[in-house]
Amino acid sequence: PDEFHERYPDSEEPGLRNNAYTNVMVAWLCGRAVELAEQLPARRREALRACMGLTDEEIDVWTDMSRRMFVPFHGDGIISQFEGYECLLELDWEAYRSRYGNIQRLDRILKAAGDDPARYQVTKQADTVLLFFLFLPDELGAIFERLGYPFQPDTLRKNLAYYDARTSHGSTLSFVVHAGVLAGVDLAASWQRYMTALESDISDVQGGTTAEGIHAGVMAGTVDVLQRFYLGERVRDGVLYLSPMAIDGLAGSSLTLRFRGSSLTITHSERRLRVAAREDGYAPAVKVGLGDAVHELRPGEHCVLEY
Structure with a gap:
């Protein structure tokens, strides 16, 4: 989960159903595992299977999972962050920005007011959008096709616009991901997010975290965006x-x-x-x-x- 949602509203039980990112990555992982097993030389493959105790039935399960994992959708081709995400309340983002300025940690603002972020379509950091960061459009399209779901030329733009408007970027890694995905859509907006990520520790954009330690993942992520996207x-x-x-x-x-x-x-x-x-x-x-x-x-x- 994106840390703002660890359960459904008014539920005492933790957990969410069918996080899209998790399910797509499981499908990809299972497909790659089967592909790797098929590419190994026969003797190496059999030795590995014997060492792991891997059976034909297990490989069949992996193949099945690579083709049948459930991915929730809603609206016009929007990948639901998790099942039921679209049923949550919308938040008046402008009202909160006007009142509080920096709303990166929107969860703390809501909780301080006696509210619960689990009630809203708000996301702390890139979640569904991370799929478009890790895979090229044709690669992600192939995964969705294998799962039996449509993947249109505008799928990236639609999902990016939807989640960009609902993400508070409470983690500096989120700026890295959105900078990369935005590169092929809105280069100026991508560069603005990139510079925010690049300066996050120098300018201490989260207000006090730099003294606790630098964000090594963000530092590496900015290099990754430079290499793979720019x-x-x-x-x-x-x-x-x-x-x-x-x-x-x-x-x-x-x-x-x-x-x-x-x-x-x-x-x-x-x-x-x-x-x-x-x-x-x-x-x-x-x-x-x-x-x-x-x-x-x-x-x-x-x-x-x-x-």
């Missing part, structure tokens, strides 16, 4: 493909990463990327591409990719 890093057929977004704030930035044993430094300038392989006699040649152009880099070489 630079568009994808590995396909042994090639590191880049699909950068035109963001003025990234001009002059540089990062170093390792790809297939080679250390690459990527420097971003206006509509141009310079990719340099560190001089290392032991590193193998690697391939880097943008669009249809693919360059092979040996240690000490570089290429310039324009977009």
Whole structure:
């Protein structure tokens, strides 16, 4: 759960039915487990099954779960955060922002007023939206197709708009997730969330938590957004493909990463990327591409990719 909802309103029993994120991830996990078992060499597969005591019946259950997990929907293609989420009350967000300013910890505000966040369609941090952060649209579409659910071209936009309006971002990790998902929808809004996440500890946006320790997950998450969303890093057929977004704030930035044993430094300038392989006699040649152009880099070489 997103921490604002650990039970249904007026229920004494903890727990929620069919969290969409959990069910989709279980379906994906089971599907990948079966796929991995099928890809292993026969002798290795049988040895692993014997070691784990894994039976054909269990693998059949995994296959079944990868195809039949329930995902709740409501309205016009909105993935319900959990079963019954749409039945909760709507909150007057503007009224609370006007009165309290920072409402990241909306749960504390509601509880202090004798209310209960479990009554409302309010989310502390990215929950359903996390699916669009972890998977590319075609990957998530394939999971939903396997489960027998529709996944339309506007599914991402609809769900992002719905949950963005209902999320208080009480966790700085939430800004990371929304920055990544927004990158392909509203680049300016994505960059604003990204900068909030980047500055979260420096500016102590949560009011006192920096003294307790930095948010290492957020720090790593901002690098992940930079690589996967803003630079568009994808590995396909042994090639590191880049699909950068035109963001003025990234001009002059540089990062170093390792790809297939080679250390690459990527420097971003206006509509141009310079990719340099560190001089290392032991590193193998690697391939880097943008669009249809693919360059092979040996240690000490570089290429310039324009977009």
